[in-house]
Amino acid sequence: MSPEPAPPPPIQHWPLPCEGLLTPRATPSIDLVVIHCTELPDLAMAREYGERVLYASGTGNSGHYYVDRDGSIHRFVDPARIAHHTRGHNERSLGIELVNTGRYPDWLDSRHQAMDEPYPAAQIDALVALLRWLTAEFPNLRRIAGHEDLDTTQVTASDDPTRRVARKRDPGPMFPWAEVLARVGLERVERREE
Helix, strand or coil, rough: CCCCCCCCCCCECCCCCCCCHCCECCCCHHHEEEEEEEECCHHHHHHHHCCCCCCCCCCCCCCEEECCCCCCCCEECCCCCCCCCCCCCCHHHEEEECCCCCCCCCCCCCCCCCCCCCHHHHHHHHHHHHHHHHHCCCCCCEEEEEEEHHHHCEEECCCCCCCEEEEECCCCCCCCHHHHHHCCCCEECCCCCC
């Protein structure tokens, strides 16, 4: 059962310089939201990463929305444009990044795979408000996944070529899935193995 539609939460529009270069899309195609964590220490560094040009198109990797630890919400990319946030799922999904250190700065070091920073209540409350509003704005948005659910690729560990680690683990074990799912009424996509 869907929750009651909510008014839009306060969202600070902070478009990436490349936003206009991202491919436009019809918003009825949006049926999935992917939850990420930045795996960076703060919003400023996440912004810096989002501004990096990685593709010939002049664009890079970024989510649509970023939720800081204090609950502030920032829109880096208009939902009517395809952001690069989850391989194979970008055309039909929205990406929401939660500021959290994750495995920073040793993302692929086999000795540093713990993700033990909790998500503050203010951040989760803001995420829930954003998700409730997005489900009202995009009627086909009915499913939710963690980045780790959709990208299960194992890669060579940076510290030991004989070991493999998960390429993506976000939002990680500290993310309160049960609470978020109970509060937003979206269906979680089952983890798929590649």
